[in-house]
Amino acid sequence: MSPTVTVIFICSKCSAGYQATQKERPEKVSGSFNCEVCQTKIYAWSGLYAYFDWQAVEIIPKPGRETPPSGRFR
Numbered sequence: 784m785s786p787t788v789t790v791i792f793i794c795s796k797c798s799a800g801y802q803a804t805q806k807e808r809p810e811k812v813s814g815s816f817n818c819e820v821c822q823t824k825i826y827a828w829s830g831l832y833a834y835f836d837w838q839a840v841e842i843i844p845k846p847g848r849e850t851p852p853s854g855r856f857r
């Protein structure tokens with residue numbers, strides 16, 4: 784049995800978070816997942832890895848910080 788991997792995706796439009804299970808398949812598969820909130824296509828796959836068990840997850844920023852610092856690596 785090939786291992787499964789949990790992958791987190793964030794909607795680029797509304798920032799909704801989703802987790803999916805990634806699993807290697809013996810033959811090529813393709814599919815896609817659209818955001819349940821704004822219907823933006825979050826991810827499309829084609830190949831030996833299938834993504835299933837999509838669940839909405841809350842992406843909670845760390846308390847005490849409204850937004851992560853940006854631009855500090857320049």
Ligand SMILES: [Zn+2]
Nearest residue numbers: 794797818821
């Ligand atoms: Zn969305």
